[in-house]
Amino acid sequence: MLGRHRIQIKDDDQIRVMRRAGLVVAEGLAEMVAAAVPGATTADLDRIGREVIARHGATSNFLGYGAEWGIQPYPGVACISVNEVIVHGIPDERELHDGDIVSIDYGAIVDGWHGDAARTALVGEVSDEVRELSEATRKSMWDGIAQIAPGARIGDVSSAVQVSLESHEHDYGIIRDYTGHGIGTEMHMDPDVPNWGRAHRGPRITEGMCLCVEPMATLGDEENVTLDDDWTVRSLDGSWSSHWENTVAVTRNGLWVLTEPDGGEAELTARGVAFGPLD
Template sequence: MVFGALRGIELKTPDQLRQMRRAGLVVAAAIAATVAQVRPGVSTRELDAVAAETIRAAGAAPSFLGYGSVNGVGGFDGVACLSVNEEVVHGVPGARVLAEGDLLSIDCGAVVEGWHGDSAVTVAVGRPTEDLLALSDATRAAMWRGIGAARLGGHVADISTAVERSVREHPGGYGIVEEYVGHGIGSAMHQPPDVPNLVSRGFLRTPLRGAAIVEGLALAVEPMLTLGSPDNHVLDDDWTVVTDDGRPAAHWEHTITVTARGLWVLTAEDGGEAALAELGVPFGPLAD
């Protein structure tokens, strides 16, 4: 690996990006397997076991399990972050049982040969209300608008601007969670630069946050929207982030890179080809 002109930003070689694609496909498979088991009456711990088994069967390792531990003690107690309704992100798998009409975020990471992939989806449990479906759809649309704005020679701020514009143009009037953002990714799960979901003057003045998009850079783009206020706090488990007003949230995420040919979504089964085509954005995977 090499590091870019801005200190701490890791640029990957083509072979390293291919390893990240392998990790991304494991993540896609783990999320798909977990989604297939979502139903009223299942616990988040049971769903976590599905993700764990899928990752192990692929010969990969979970990125989240034990994350944040000190000398192997403590850390996140799960393979996936499973966040229900008012839980914005980092929900710890446990005894919580899904009910008809819930909204569930499944956020999962895997590592292959030292290289990470990270993705999240939001799914409905049974038949949720139309406002919850619309919230999830708006979050997914904002993610793809942000991804579609990434260009070689552009800046991370272009992604943030596109995410925010997508949300602000939506008639739903959703809250944008500011404290939790996308990020660089590669040999570690979380790296510089940050990828915020809205733009501020401070962001544009910060070199790492306004980093240039160049070949070899990999980013996780992950908007989180709320049906009410975006204000939030962390529960006593030191992980689960919930909305202050108790209203639902949604979360979507993909890991991407930009090649000389176009965009490559490392955690999408088809590499992002179909969604990028809808946006009129070039699809640019590396050759095998």
């Protein structure tokens, strides 16, 4: 089950279970994004995430996370990060306002296998600058995913994310302190998948690997700080941020994006990448 570098390799049936977890994640994210309207609180969104997990008989991989490290266990099922908060925002009674940008990171476990993804929601009427930030981050995620293939290396994915984010007129801050990762029987596993790097470097990608690609970018600088709650990470300069993520399986047929309702078919096909579901 563990290949070189202790990277977990899954068989077809295990990937199918991860797809079930991924669909729970996709459903929860869709409902939380739809509920991200002016007047809603971040706690309201977290409650929706809890309802979706319960509806499917799944469990949360976020709730209680961190206890093993001796820090405050994470109290929500979703990380809900508003405006200058980059990641790990704790759900509370903060109200959303027209023009806000909200990153929602969410996961689920089904029969011991994990799914993990993130979406950025735009609240009401947002500025063009904020809309473009979210779209640039989303596109960089897919540009990175498109480089995943047997024989490629993790650096190919990382480089593609970086090149994509640097291709825009705006000089976005690429967050380097937090990365994508392997996933399977744990939420965070080898290998790390940074959002910057050099092509042709790093572990080789093989069939049976499952990876999370998750770029985070800001309108300003990449420097960030963790607040005293042990979780909330905000930009040091107060600039607003976006976060997108998907769980991707490398199958014998191509790529299967386990946390997208269509398995990633539309985006992969548009990029000329083989769509490889195991349905």
